[in-house]
Amino acid sequence: MTERSTRHATFTIERTFAAPPSRVFAAYADVKSKARWFGGPEGWGKSNLKLDFKVGGRESESGGPPGGPVHYYNAIYQDIVPNERIVLTYEMHLDKTRISVSLGTTEFKPAGAGTRLAYTEQAVFLDGHDDAGGREQGFGGLFDQLARFLEMQ
Amino acid sequence: MTARSAQHGTIRLERRYKAPPARVFAAWADPRARAAWDVPGRWVIAEQSFDFREGGRERKRFGPRDDPRFTADTLYLDIVPDRRIVFSYSMTSRDEPISVSLTTVELSADGEGTRLLLTEQVAFLDGKDNAANREEGLASMLDKIGETLPQTPLSSRA
Numbered sequence: 001m002t003e004r005s006t007r008h009a010t011f012t013i014e015r016t017f018a019a020p021p022s023r024v025f026a027a028y029a030d031v032k033s034k035a036r037w038f039g040g041p042e043g044w045g046k047s048n049l050k051l052d053f054k055v056g057g058r059e060s061e062s063g064g065p066p067g068g069p070v071h072y073y074n075a076i077y078q079d080i081v082p083n084e085r086i087v088l089t090y091e092m093h094l095d096k097t098r099i100s101v102s103l104g105t106t107e108f109k110p111a112g113a114g115t116r117l118a119y120t121e122q123a124v125f126l127d128g129h130d131d132a133g134g135r136e137q138g139f140g141g142l143f144d145q146l147a148r149f150l151e152m153q
Numbered sequence: 154m155t156a157r158s159a160q161h162g163t164i165r166l167e168r169r170y171k172a173p174p175a176r177v178f179a180a181w182a183d184p185r186a187r188a189a190w191d192v193p194g195r196w197v198i199a200e201q202s203f204d205f206r207e208g209g210r211e212r213k214r215f216g217p218r219d220d221p222r223f224t225a226d227t228l229y230l231d232i233v234p235d236r237r238i239v240f241s242y243s244m245t246s247r248d249e250p251i252s253v254s255l256t257t258v259e260l261s262a263d264g265e266g267t268r269l270l271l272t273e274q275v276a277f278l279d280g281k282d283n284a285a286n287r288e289e290g291l292a293s294m295l296d297k298i299g300e301t302l303p304q305t306p307l308s309s310r311a
Contacts, residue, residue, distance in 0.1 A: 084157045085159065124255065
């Protein structure tokens with residue numbers, strides 16, 4: 001019988017971007033824009049992001065390192081306030097195993113001509129797949145990719 | 154225009170029940186058992202759909218008898234029979250968002266009975282609710298589970 005366990009963790013990442021909230025929000029709301037930055041690191045292959053950006057809508061993406069496990073992301077949008085806030089829940093699978101379920105809140109606030117973004121993740125890691133540090137690092141990488149995407153626009 | 158905010162909190166509650174884990178699990182899995190406790194205090198459930206399975210979604214409208222102004226949209230994310238339920242729910246009052254929660258219920262055998270651990274990770278939205286208030290509501294519901302367990306038939310599980 002599988003050993004069942006949970007570990008709950010919360011982290012917050014804050015970043016300032018040079019673009020105004022409407023542009024940063026659009027990088028989340030528009031599937032073509034989001035596919036440009038929301039994916040694994042280099043070498044994980046092309047994004048296959050699917051996005052239905054509305055409350056109750058779903059989002060999914062899968063990928064992984066060559067020869068490694070497939071990381072499968074599956075989200076549902078819970079609350080959307082245009083240019084201000086996005087709340088979603090998502091689950092992560094490694095191959096067939098659900099490793100975590102998370103509540104993610106992204107807040108966008110004007111900061112001069114740019115945007116102060118705060119992302120708070122409240123996660124439960126399941127059955128020993130405890131990787132709060134890796135998760136936070138992963139989002140740090142995503143926000144680096146978002147900053148590069150916004151600069152190139 | 155509403156001032157937008159999000160306050161994050163985590164609520165933890167523990168209960169010990171005299172019934173075995175399968176019976177406590179049925180308090181969620183069995184529609185009739187669920188109806189007996191799934192609102193705080195003397196509030197009432199005005200409408201409720203039931204879809205207890207991974208990926209299942211439910212909607213409930215509830216509140217004081219003369220003003221059932223709250224809704225909860227629940228999504229079941231992880232279910233391990235008799236052991237664990239992870240679900241999210243978003244709450245509104247008169248169509249204004251109040252909160253989004255990620256709730257973990259863990260059951261383990263405790264002698265002849267059950268130890269229940271509930272962990273609710275919440276984003277309270279726009280100052281509409283707070284952790285102390287939510288904890289009181291959750292505690293009331295967990296107490297009602299304890300009160301309704303002995304009379305609960307296991308209609309869906311042998």
